[in-house]
Amino acid sequence: DSGVTQTPKHLITATGQRVTLRCSPRSGDLSVYWYQQSLDQGLQFLIQYYNGEERAKGNILERFSAQQFPDLHSELNLSSLELGDSALYFCASSVGTTGAYQETQYFGPGTRLLVL
């Protein structure tokens, strides 16, 4: 158990809908990262938050957004869903030393999203 929790574990929805995925980082970790894993693309970095502020952005679509709350949990919002958004979405966390972008990350169990 990495100490990172994610809910829900599974999500089935229809095209055009909006969903919210939730992540709680390990106790004490300030940085949260979101990744998408699909069969043909491997693990793709989406976005990073550090202590409530956006830190780095990867291949995140404009239909997707995220935020980190004062209690450090994070939510990933996916809207106008398309069939191709079906994937595993992982959250990871790291200690989050100020100014250090490159820290070892610990992953949650993931949310499996199926868009029908």
Place this chain on the structure above:
Amino acid sequence: GQQLNQSPQSMFIQEGEDVSMNCTSSSIFNTWLWYKQDPGEGPVLLIALYKAGELTSNGRLTAQFGITRKDSFLNISASIPSDVGIYFCAGFTSGNTPLVFGKGTRLSVIA
């Protein structure tokens, strides 16, 4: 973006055999991480390497940070059935760049 070439893509081995997989890049990396992912689960960190030439073990697993800083390998000795899964290499290049993952090595162990 940055690319990590991980090989082999998949392996079928007999229980008790040793396994070796590697990761290469055209860019210099300053951190290498090895993760294992079981079906339906998140990647679990196995070994972290921070220095060129570093050789680190975790039980039956040994990983090395290549001297050129462009490669890393992972060895598993005396494989057992629970070693089955997908092994990912990942790393950071210099600068404020996100973690980059290889496409994984799928390991199957035949009892």
